[in-house]
Amino acid sequence: MSSPVATVVSAAAPYDRAKAVKEFDETKVGVKGLMDSGIQTIPPFFVHPPETLATLKPGPEPESAPEIPTVDLSAVQGSRAAVVEQIRRAASTVGFFQIINHGVPEELVRRMLAAVKTFHEQPPEERSRVYRREMGKGVSYISNVDLFQSKAASWRDTIQIRLGPITADWSEIPEVCREEVMEWDKEVVRVAKVLYGLLSEGLGLGADRLTDMGLDQGRVMAAHYYPFCPQPDLTVGLNSHADPGALTVLLQDHIGGLQVETQQGWIHVKPQPQALVINIGDFLQIISNEEYKSAHHRVLANYSNEPRVSAAIFLNPSDRERLFGPLPELTSTDKPALYRNFTFNEFMTRFFKKELDGKSLTNFFRK
Template identity: 50%
Template sequence: MATAADATPPNYRQAKAVKEFDESKMGVKGLSDSGITSIPEFFVHPPHALSDLKLTSKTAGSLPVIDLAGLESADCRRTTINQVKEAAKTWGFFQVVNHGVPVAILDDTIRAVRAFHDEPRDVKAKYYKREEGRGVMYASNNDLYRAEAASWHDSLQAWMGPEPLPPEELPEVCRHQVEAWDGHARGVAEKVMELLSEGLGLERGRFKELTFSESRVFVGHCYPYCPEPDRTMGITPHTDPGIVTVLLQNRIKGLQVKHGGEWVEVSPVHGGLIINVGDFLQIVSNGEYKSVQHRVVANSEKEPRISIVMFFNLSKWRGSGHYGPLPELLSPERPAIYRDFTAQQFLDNFYSKGLDSKSFIEKIQIQN
C-alpha cells in the first residue's frame, strides 16, 4: 500500500534534503567525518555524467611544465613567451616552476587551508553563507541549488580585490597565509600575464593596464574522502569565467583536463603552480588562447585533497560599459569572432546556472 511519503515527488524530496544539508552547515567534510558508507542521493550524478570517469587518456601527453627562471635574459624570455603562447593555445593549461614563490610558503598555505576545513563545525559555521561577490564565504557547492546534482567538495571563498578585504574578516586559523598568498599569487599571475600579452604581440604591461589582475577571488577547496567516488564528482566539467586562474594543490590527484577530446589526469609537481586560461581571456584574445573544460573526480584517498585557487578578472570596464575582443588584435584578415558584452551579462550568466562548459562563449560567438 502506498504511503504519503511514497506519493511525495522525488524532486521535492531531493530539494528538502538539499535544504536540510545546507542548513546543517556541516558541509561535505562533516558528512565524510561522520563515517557514512554511502552518499546522500542528491550527490549522485546521472549515469551519462559518470560514463567516462575512468577514461583518462594514456596517449594525450602530460600538461606542459614551463620554467619561469631567467626571464631577464632576452633570449630566454623569447623562448618562454613562445612556450606559454603554445600551451595557452593548445592546452589552455600549463604548470610553472621557478615562479619566485618559495616551496615553504606553498606548503604553509596548503596546511593553513586544510586547518580551516579541519575546524569544528561550529567554528566554520560562522562563515557559512551563500552571499557571493564580497567578503568571506564558506559553503558546500556554490551552485548547490542550481546544479542537477551536488558535488563532493566544500569551499572557503574570499573576495580579495579590487577593494581590499579587511584581514579580520578572514578566519584566524588561515588569516596570515591567505593574506600572504593573495600577494604571491598576484605576483605570479602578473608575470604570466606579461608573457601572455607579449605572446599576442602586445606590450608587456597591456593586461595590467586593462586591470586584469585587480579583481581577485581566493577559493580554498577541500575534497574529503568519499565512500562512493564512482557515484559522484569532486567538481563537474566546466571552464573558468575570468582571465587566468592560479592553482596550488597538495599531492592528492583529482584534477583532469580535456585535451584532444580526452580527459588527461594532472600530476601535481611539488613546488609548481598550475595556470589556466579563462573564458574572458579566450574572448579578449579573439580565440587565440583557449579556455578548456576541466573537472575534479571525487577523492577516494583517506587524506583530503586541498586545492587553492586564485581567480583573476578585470575590475574596470571600457567607457562604453562593454567588452569583447581587444581592438588591436582585429584586422580585415582576422575579424572579431565574438560580439561585445556587458559586465552584467557576464555575471548574470555565471550566477544563473550550475557549473558547465562554455555556454557564455557560445552565446556571444558571431556565426559566419
C-alpha cells in the same frame, strides 16, 4: 512511536531532492559534516547522471599518460622569447600549463595548503560561522556554489574570499588562514604580472597591454576541500566547466584528481612539488579573439583516505562597468571580432545564473 502504516507510506514517498538539498545546506557543515557523521553511501542528490559517470575513471593514473606542458619561469633570464613561445603554445592549444621556479617561497606553499586544511577541519561550529551564499562581507564558506542550480552536487566544500580590488573585511577572514591568504595573494599578484607580460607578448602586443586593462586587480580566492568519498564512481569533486575570468592561478596538493579536457580526451594535471597550475579563462579567450583558449576541466571525487585541498585565485578586471570585447589589435577584415562587447558585470551575472555544467560562458557572447 509511528505506526507501521505511516512507516510504509514514508518509505514509499518519492525522493524530494529540493527538500534534501535545502536541509543539507541548512546544516552549514558541508560534505565534511556528512563524512564526520559516518555515512557509508552518498546522498542521492550527489549522484551524477550516467553520461557524466561514463567518462570517469577514479583511481591511480598510468605512468605513460599524457601531461600538460610545464614551463620553467627562470628560463626567462636566458631566452624570454623561448618562454613566450612555450606559454603561447600552451595557451592557444590546451589552455592549461604548470609553472615551476616562479619565486614563491617553498615555506609559504606549505603554510598555505596547511591553512586551507586547518580551516576546513575546524569544529563545525567554527567554520559554520561564515557559511553563507552571499559575498557581502567578502567571505563565504559553502558547499557547491551552484548547489541549487545543478542537476547533481559535487563532493567538496569551499571557502571563498574576495581579495581585490576591495579586500574582504579583515575581521571576517578566519584567523586560522588569514595571514597565509594575504601573503599568498601578494605572491599570486606578482606571478600574474609576469604571466600577463608573457601572454601579452605571445599575442604580439606590448608586455603591459593586459595589466594595463587591470586584469590582475579583480581577485577572488576559492580554497577547496575534497574529503574521502565512499562512492567516488558515482559523483565528482568538481563538475566539468571553464573558468569565466581572465586567468586562474591554482595551488594543488599532492593528492591529484584535477583533469583537463584535450583533443586526446581527459588528462590528469599531475601534481608537481612547488608547481602552480595556470589556466586560461573564458574572458581571456574572448579578448584575445580566440588566439588563446579556455579549457574545460573537472576534479574527480577523492578516493584517497587523505583529503585533497587546493587554492585557486581567479584574476579578473577590476572595472566591472567598462565595456570589453576582442582587442582591436587582434581583429581585422581577415579575422573579424568573434564576440560582441559587454561589461564584466553582465558577464559574471550570466555565469552565476547557470550551473557548472560544461557549457562555456563564451557561447552567450558570440556575435
